[in-house]
Amino acid sequence: MTDKKNHPTPDNNRPDGARRRMLLRGGAVAGGLAAFAAGYGETVVKGAKGLIAGTSGTSTKSATRGNSLTPEFRIDPVTGALATQPGQVVSPSSCLGCWTQCGVRLRIDTEHNQIIRIAGNPYHPLATTQPAAMETPVREVYAMLGGDNGLEGRATSCARGSAMLEHQTAAHRVLTPLKRVGPRGSGQWQSISLEQLVQEICAGGDLFGEGHVDGLRSIRDVETLIDPDNPEYGPKANQLLVTDAANEGRTPLINRFAKQAFGTVNVSNHGSYCGQTYRVGTGAALGDLVGMPHGKPDWKNSRFGLFIGTSPAQSGNPFQRVGRELAQARSRDENTYQYVVVSPMLPTSSSHASGNNNRWLPIQPGTDLALAMGLIRWIIDNQRYDAKFLAQPGPAAMLAAGEASWSNASHLLINDPNHPRYGQFLRGADLGLPMPAPVDDKTPAQDVFIVQSLDGSLVPHTLAQPAQLLVEREFSLPQGADASDAAAPVAICSAFVKLRDEAHRKTLQEYAELCGVPVQEIENLAREFTSHGKLAVANSHGGTMSGAGFYTAYAIAMLNNLIGNLNVRGGWIMDAGPFGPFGPGPRYNFAQFKGAVKPTGVALSRTRFPYEKTSEFQRKKTAGENPYPAKAPWYPAAGGLSSEMLASGMAGYPYPVKAWINHMSNPIYSICGFENALADSLKDPKKLPLFISVDPFINETSALADYIVPDTVTYESWGIGAPWADVVAKSSTVRWPAVDAATSKTADGQTVSFETFIFAVAKELNLPGFGKNAMSTKDGELLDLESPEDFYLRGMCNIAYQAGKPVPEASDDDIAITGLTRWMPAVQQRVKPEEVRRVAMVMSRGGRFDKTDDAWAGDHLKLQAQFPVTFWHEGLSGMRHSMTGERYSGCPTWYPTRLANGQAMREVFNEQDWPMSMTSYKSNLMSSMSIAASRLRQVHPHNPISVNKEDAAKLGVANGDPIELTTPGGKLNGVALVRAGIAPGAIAIEHGYGHTQLGTVSHRIDGQPTPANPQHGQGVNLNKLGFADPTRPAKDNVWIDWVSGAVVRQGLPVRVRKI
Amino acid sequence: MQITELLTPYYEVAWLPWAVQYFFLAGVATGAALLVAYCTWGPAHSTRQSLLPALVFTLAISAIAAPVSLLADLHQPARFWHFYAHFTPWSWMSLGALLLPVFVGLSVAMCASWWLGKSSWMRALSPLLVLSALSISIYTGAEIMTVRSRPLWSTLWVPINLMLTGWLATVGVAFVLQRFMPASLRPDLQALQALRRVGLTVAAALVLVALAWALSGIAGFNSSYDAALRLWHNFPVWRTTMVGSALFGAIIVGALWRGRHRLGAWGYSLVLGIGLAASAWAFRWALFMGVQGVPKYGAGLYLYYMPLGGDGLLGMVGMAGLCVALVAMLSWALEAFPTRSQHHGSAAALS
Amino acid sequence: ALPGSADFQPKRRQGMEGKRFGMLVDMRKCIGCQACTVSCSVENQPPIGQFRTTVLQYEVDQSDGSAPAMVSLPRLCNHCDEPPCVPVCPVQATFQRTDGIVLVDNERCVGCGYCVQACPYDARFINHETQTADKCTFCEHRLEAGLLPACVESCVGGARVIGDLNDPNSEINQRIHAQQKDIKVLKPGMNTQPHVFYIGLPDEFVNGVDGQATVRLVAEH
């Protein structure tokens, strides 16, 4: 051995060494065993549990089926007969997982009053593309849900819809009425009775120890003017603002209460921050700014879809239905559907699996107007429009030409900007034609429009002959009696020429540069779109919620007008609407009642009322001042606008708000910039003296309320709704409480809910239209209106009898199998004996639905548009922008996205400081209100922020890196999702995450903390980055589209930084 | 085509770190068993006999601790009897349920015989123990190798590597444990050198095996090589791991080599022993925990968050604790109740 | 095949007489809505964060200059005809039935996780609550009652079709027949004979996904 001889020297011979070793060893034994016990403890406990209980986990109902639910039915394989499962019923209801409100079927464990699963209602056109016929017995329809039969006719609820049942039993639900004890938003509440709540808000007084608050009783004054200097503002009752998120089935009761009984004009919903740009823009293109009709593709027959700012299957209304229709259309073996989705980010509308029949076209956020104008320009320049369609100037010509609609493209208008009638159409009177006779007693006579016939003569639009499309000429208007100057000829042109000229304001190249879509792509897209005759549709929605949103949506809708696809098979089709429940009949009269008020006055939102007609304008004019700009924008073209109503009421212009009753809506979370711009005002009792929220949950907005009235959730409540769009058959959805409500009870045993609140307030204030003898049958027999059942069951009865043909009667089996038995006594009490089973028919089907086939007459929809397909909107062109005084354009034309004072957004927020542009898209999973559903949230627990991979490389950002977004409104940190599927320069945030309430944090009720789950707060909310428009004189609201009044959420200036 | 997975669910590992401990201890035990069986036949006062107590010590501890951690890897530990009630001859794990108790039994018997000084019993038991140890090596290896779903497991190289690294660990653990034995039972330097040579041989074999694996992979006969290559290309974590283990392997071989001169140096055997054991342990960690993070279908890697409790860190500390306690207790027991062989043996030696 | 050999399968247990269930997923119709994922979760009540079926969402970017596109890929147990998960089970807790359905007996399962490893499709998991192996059952409790599995009955796009492959007239057979040349299965090379068939499965997805994962976040309660 060559080794050095330093053997380990044995030291254990030394006695103290031995002692030390003993000690060490003892320590090692003890320590080792302790560690072992700790590390192995779980195993031992598991083992012990296993020995005692037979399993170390939890045991399940069945060894192979686990805890899978007991099937609701059994369908005999041979006979196909259906047997029910004792202890379960399957009830129709409606979903509120998003605002689509599909009809659903609830599997209910009757013993435990518990919804165990949700799927689609097979009768409901939003839940299935092959709805069962109303008259087919429920048992038969349910029996068709199984086996191969069930595949074609499957009736579904989407991921949210299937998970939302958790809402009913959610730990963070509010069950008793609450009154705040600390300052607004402090999260401190005291539970009170509904009776006390109603008494306090009606009487007012020093309710919070912060000084006097006017009660509803004193606000409800339908005589005294708010402001004698501005009489057009109307009576004091207008100082109550009532908002509703949207009609989730109960808006008619709100309207009855707020408008007809209380008398306020200020009733509105979330429309202005949903898809307002699209609704108003499309309304303009269809000539109806009040009804704001809009359409959807006839998927089954259409060949080409152009989706600009709406992403079917990603979101869209009706979400499920458009998703399914798109899926089926693109997988059709014959006549395969082709489509293009234009969006800053790649949505789930795209399908690589379906091959090359679809593609994504990236665009810069908020720049779609340039794209649409480019498409219009190319289509006009290359004459790819439907010239035959456009040449039909009126209904008679339409019929003669076999078209489904007619347009005003050929109508002649005064085209001299200096002429007082600039933009107005020539009328029969201008040619000296006699006035036509009135249509009927309700529809007054309307003068004809003038067109140039093919032979060059000027004729009324009502002749059964085509007119010339491209007309530019002069015309001598007849002189009025008092006219002194000579009849000078004035330039006139056809509406179509106006559109052409506006489209020609920029070259394709310029349009391409503005939107980031290459010229080649614009040309290709225009060619594709116009290659299918009328079997192509351009559709849009939330993607147009930008600072040029109205004209963007108008321009996109104009693409349809150019190919004349309205209401034809394969084209752009309108829904037939609902069976009216709350009108004057046919069985119960809701429309009229004794003491009903017709609310009057300018709405807080300054809508549908031109600034030029105000006393303020007159005063300024008289004083020789320039009346422009107004103190804040007016929106003569739009209605509603809850977003402006609240802000304006708090700012006091046109007048101050005194009380706000909010049913469900959640502006703090949902309105881009609201929190930054307005949360402080909302917390200030001087600006908003009284704030009552009605909601099943404490959402971001109701967290700031003075009082919260706990509402029922959709499965526990009554409601009558209807599909938004896409259903051509007349349809109404009804729901009834399928499980007992979880909310507390009033002293007299009623379930606390929105309705009990409304009835109690109406009673306390002695409002007309509620209580004893407050309503009547169609024949005038007086009836009491004192409970939700009185209201909804009779409304359902109207549905059952609508359209001149009552529905058939429900059978005992229909009633039993749907669990409707529990409500039959109530039905019997409310309606006439002969009506009972027809009401039950509607209730057992979850609504009333016509057959789709009945909606068609040959290749045209039976439903006819009431207004012409519009190329030039005369009304619009007569309106002015109240901040600049400039005229609105009567047809689409290019504008940049603008701030309130008319400045381009990029002039104020330049590209150096804010190099990127941010956009929002709805989650295909979450909605604004679904975060608490754990079985949904588990699939996608948060929302990373989409960043283009090239941008990410420049920023040094990798997938999953934390990043910081900064806008003029604030900063926000999130996690980067680096992808190719987003336009370079764009940032996109999926909507539905980043909650701060809805169970995210704990509140204190009577000193006790409420349950909370921080997971509800995961992810980010784009709206936190919105900002107050700095160009509004008082900086008193968020960025709003100047024409439609829509809240802007697309195309926000932003910069990004890695953190 | 570049693919980005936008919705990435979270998958967990089904085999917990307990499996790593088990496969480590089982590997140590099989190597110890083989060496014990071999050394049993060494003539009195031979190097082999000098090594025997340390190997017995190693065998005893690893053979006792191994099944303990195996049991914990079952999510239903109390149902271990199902293995016997529903014996399933075609499942390697079921076979393992028979083979393991036999091995543990034989190992304990062997250790007891040694303590009782019954060298004839030991010699009688040794062929059985050899067979049993091999059966453990084979079943543990085959159990992994039959998992076709994981190309990184489904290869003959895995059992071979498990076996060889296990034996390397035996050497390492013996190096460590001998230091905690009563002085009279510790191997002499010559014996330690012999142990080192065993280690070197095994390490050399491992290097050869690795080369053969790579060559067969390059030649295209070996899908586990392709899978590994993919990991190397796609994931920096794996690149680091692979480079790290190659470096570590080289250091270990170097250290074994150096041990020829340095083994007597204070602490060298300890560091070397720990290094050898750690390399075998790390191999298992990568094989089990690392490979389970490779999606069988799906992009990227699944993340493994080590739980702090019994299923993770605490469990590992616990197993280490058990081993420490066993070492302390056994060495104490050996002092308190010296082996019969020591009485006789020393008497014989004196006479 | 002999016990122990790669293709050995233990004897199947009694299932629904004369049937062989399979599923067809028409990916052209899948809109990635996750109604199936959630409905399965509600129907079968696995713990939150553990899934019997998933629909993974991929963004694909081709080098041919075309725009990126989406792939939604529904996955679940394939109820393979040669299921590698079954023979490995040491206690025969997981088994296949004559109708092709592969099940786990959670009262026998020792939770060893071996089957989880053996499944080439990540279709199995150890259920946190039961501490035993769990996976898709094809909702045999519903099939037996003449009903559709939760994921099929709630499939919004109509992508999922289940049926009896032994019945030549079944809807599934007709659809498979009509699209014969486009039918693919996942990892055919594993020789597991999967009985979940795909239409529209891109080639790049057949044997696994060679791509980037993005932000993985653990779902807790």
Ligand SMILES: Nc1nc2c(c(=O)[nH]1)N[C@H]1C(S)=C(S)[C@@H](COP(=O)(O)OP(=O)(O)OC[C@H]3O[C@@H](n4cnc5c(=O)[nH]c(N)nc54)[C@H](O)[C@@H]3O)O[C@H]1N2
């Ligand atoms: N999954 C799901 N479905 C839903 C809802 C939900 O919450 N979740 N909510 C329902 C409701 S309330 C509504 S109103 C509808 C709304 O349905 P949509 O209007 O279709 O949805 P949005 O997300 O508002 O916007 C549509 C798309 O616009 C695109 N986009 C964003 N910015 C721009 C832009 O600047 N230019 C262009 N061209 N595109 C842009 C995004 O791709 C986005 O997906 O959906 C309904 N359906």
Ligand SMILES: Nc1nc2c(c(=O)[nH]1)N[C@H]1C(S)=C(S)[C@@H](COP(=O)(O)OP(=O)(O)OC[C@H]3O[C@@H](n4cnc5c(=O)[nH]c(N)nc54)[C@H](O)[C@@H]3O)O[C@H]1N2
């Ligand atoms: N950044 C960004 N902002 C957006 C959008 C976007 O895509 N991106 N989308 C916009 C659109 S389209 C819309 S429509 C708005 C929606 O905005 P809002 O209508 O104001 O808000 P929701 O979140 O839909 O609020 C509904 C409230 O109803 C309550 N609720 C939930 N379930 C039930 C129930 O069963 N019964 C009752 N009675 N109440 C219930 C919840 O407390 C929830 O807060 O948000 C808009 N805001």
Ligand code: SF4
């Ligand atoms: S689309 Fe909306 S309403 Fe319909 S089921 Fe889904 S969440 Fe419910």
Ligand code: SF4
């Ligand atoms: S998919 Fe996996 S779990 Fe299902 S049968 Fe095949 S191998 Fe077994």
Ligand code: SF4
């Ligand atoms: S986890 Fe259960 S079913 Fe799977 S192999 Fe182990 S014992 Fe069998």
Ligand code: SF4
């Ligand atoms: S068949 Fe049943 S268990 Fe399987 S994925 Fe579908 S719903 Fe889930």
Ligand code: SF4
């Ligand atoms: S429910 Fe159907 S369409 Fe929706 S993700 Fe699942 S398979 Fe796809």
Ligand SMILES: [Mo]
């Ligand atoms: Mo909306």
